[in-house]
Amino acid sequence: MDLAQVKKEIQFLRNELDKYNYEYHVLDQPSVSDYEYDQKMQQLIKLEHEFPELQTPDSPSKRVGGEPLDAFEKVEHAVPMLSLGNAFGEGDLRDFDRRVREGLKIDEVSYVCELKIDGLAVSLRYEDGIFVQGATRGDGQTGEDITQNLKTIRSIPLRIDQKETIEVRGEAFMPQKSFLALNEQKEKSGEEPFANPRNAAAGSLRQLDPKIASKRNLDIFLYAVGQWEAGTLTSHSDRLNYLKQLGFKTNPEWRVCKNIDDVIEYVNEWVEKRANLSYDIDGIVIKVDQLDYQEKLGFTAKSPRWAVAYKFPAEEAITTLYDIELS
Numbered sequence: 001m002d003l004a005q006v007k008k009e010i011q012f013l014r015n016e017l018d019k020y021n022y023e024y025h026v027l028d029q030p031s032v033s034d035y036e037y038d039q040k041m042q043q044l045i046k047l048e049h050e051f052p053e054l055q056t057p058d059s060p061s062k063r064v065g066g067e068p069l070d071a072f073e074k075v076e077h078a079v080p081m082l083s084l085g086n087a088f089g090e091g092d093l094r095d096f097d098r099r100v101r102e103g104l105k106i107d108e109v110s111y112v113c114e115l116k117i118d119g120l121a122v123s124l125r126y127e128d129g130i131f132v133q134g135a136t137r138g139d140g141q142t143g144e145d146i147t148q149n150l151k152t153i154r155s156i157p158l159r160i161d162q163k164e165t166i167e168v169r170g171e172a173f174m175p176q177k178s179f180l181a182l183n184e185q186k187e188k189s190g191e192e193p194f195a196n197p198r199n200a201a202a203g204s205l206r207q208l209d210p211k212i213a214s215k216r217n218l219d220i221f222l223y224a225v226g227q228w229e230a231g232t233l234t235s236h237s238d239r240l241n242y243l244k245q246l247g248f249k250t251n252p253e254w255r256v257c258k259n260i261d262d263v264i265e266y267v268n269e270w271v272e273k274r275a276n277l278s279y280d281i282d283g284i285v286i287k288v289d290q291l292d293y294q295e296k297l298g299f300t301a302k303s304p305r306w307a308v309a310y311k312f313p314a315e316e317a318i319t320t321l322y323d324i325e326l327s
């Protein structure tokens with residue numbers, strides 16, 4: 001093959017592998033066997049090895065990064081990653097709704113309700129369609145650059161079909177199954193187990209060696225947009241649909257509620273259904289859907305006035321579950 005043909009072959013293999021990866025880790029609907037995936041990956045690695053000048057950082061062969069870091073660099077968030085105010089009962093939710101409607105001087109406002117994933121908030125930056133930087137929330141203004149570790153999360157696309165710069169935010173988490181398996185491993189090697197999946201996810205993303213992070217089976221749900229000059233969408237729900245269209249993993253359980261009564265119904269539904277999930281949640285996040293309303297309501301010193309986190313009572317049952325599994 002001449003260089004032009006090799007380039008085409010490499011591009012073909014990358015597109016195939018990105019597609020298989022998306023089907024398996026985002027859609028949970030693989031169209032090829034692991035064997036076929038590995039065969040194609042070996043072909044790509046071989047060609048990239050023979051033609052190093054054709055290597056690029058966004059190749060699917062580059063998910064598990066280079067050498068361990070000495071430390072994480074600091075990252076300034078272009079748009080602050082704020083924390084959420086809390087609501088602990090129906091009364092708090094109705095107070096929140098009243099403040100929102102008074103602030104907007106309207107009688108009824110629709111909300112987006114989302115499961116509150118119990119993981120680690122992270123921000124992913126894409127320039128020219130390439131995943132160039134990933135960072136922890138940190139103090140909301142300054143986070144840590146954990147790009148190499150986030151690249152190992154298979155459901156994060158290394159490329160998206162959008163050229164304008166965009167920052168997307170989400171929650172990196174460890175599925176309960178992976179958490180139990182990891183703790184069994186730690187128990188066997190006499191190491192201190194993690195107390196819960198959230199700590200396990202945080203501990204994994206704080207690993208300086210991406211090869212360790214890569215083995216922790218982390219996952220992610222994206223739920224917000226940070227910096228996006230070209231953004232023209234008018235509602236949060238449209239943004240969630242757009243993120244999914246771009247190939248991001250969004251949580252399938254979100255719902256638009258036309259008023260606070262429907263929000264309360266959704267919250268009560270998930271108090272029951274929470275136990276059947278394959279990942280931990282610690283509440284429900286409720287956001288005003290219209291982006292112009294969000295703009296109008298703005299922020300307090302540390303939280304948006306247009307969003308609140310309904311927190312479930314800390315369940316003894318969940319901790320008991322893990323204790324049972326470990327003993």
Ligand SMILES: NC(=O)c1cnc(OC2CCCC2)nc1N
Nearest residue numbers: 114115116117171223224285307
């Ligand atoms: N843990 C979660 O699942 C979660 C956290 N935060 C947000 O929204 C932030 C960003 C924009 C307003 C507050 N949404 C979520 N679903």
